[in-house]
Amino acid sequence: MxxxxxxxxxxxxxxxxxxxxxxxxxxxxxxxxxPVAVRGVNLGGDDQAAREAHGGDVRAVYAYAREDYxxxxxxxERPMPPGEFGENLTAGGxxxxxxxxxxxxxxxxxxxxITVPRVRSGFASRRLSKHR
Numbered sequence: 001m002x003x004x005x006x007x008x009x010x011x012x013x014x015x016x017x018x019x020x021x022x023x024x025x026x027x028x029x030x031x032x033x034x035p036v037a038v039r040g041v042n043l044g045g046d047d048q049a050a051r052e053a054h055g056g057d058v059r060a061v062y063a064y065a066r067e068d069y070x071x072x073x074x075x076x077e078r079p080m081p082p083g084e085f086g087e088n089l090t091a092g093g094x095x096x097x098x099x100x101x102x103x104x105x106x107x108x109x110x111x112x113x114i115t116v117p118r119v120r121s122g123f124a125s126r127r128l129s130k131h132r
Contacts, residue, residue: 001090002093003091003093003094003105004091004092004093005089005090005091005107005108006031006066006082006090006091006092007031007047007069007082007083007089007090008031008036008043008088008089009029009030009031009032009082009083009088009089009090010029010032010036010043010044010045010046011026011027011028011029011030011032011046011083011086012026012028012046012047013025013026013047013048013049014026016021024049024050025049025085026046026047026048026049026050026054026055026079028083028086029046029083029086029087029088030081030083031081031082031090032045032062038060038061038110038112039059040060041055041056041057042055042060042061042088043060043061043088046071047087051086052112054086057113058115059110059116060117061088061089062086062087062088062089063087063088063089063091063096063099063105064085064087064089064090064091064096065090065091065092065094065095065096065097066082066090066091066092067092067095068089068096068097069082069084069090089107098125099114100114101114101115101116102114
């Protein structure tokens with residue numbers, strides 16, 4: 001099986017109203033074209049609002065599988081663009097849920113190493129559920 005990066009997604013930190021709260025988040029990611037540099041704690045053009053939970057030394061790049069998007073599209077009965085889950089890499093042909101700590105992935109000229117599993121924030125969970 002050959003894995004493919006289908007999309008590289010980045011986004012700036014935004015302050016948004018969520019219900020009665022004002023929150024700062026970096027979850028809003030959009031696809032970009034061309035090469036993107038991996039720069040220590042994130043990708044060029046990307047940022048995270050809470051590096052203790054997202055980004056930083058051990059969470060600099062987040063991957064999500066296109067196959068998982070297909071499941072969500074059926075579940076929510078709507079198309080979902082790459083980056084909807086706040087991921088930097090939308091990949092196809094690889095089960096990212098089975099990635100092992102220490103595993104290394106060559107993506108372009110970058111060598112990425114799996115360090116920790118994704119922990120979905122409450123905001124991301126609620127953002128998804130609003131579409132049900």
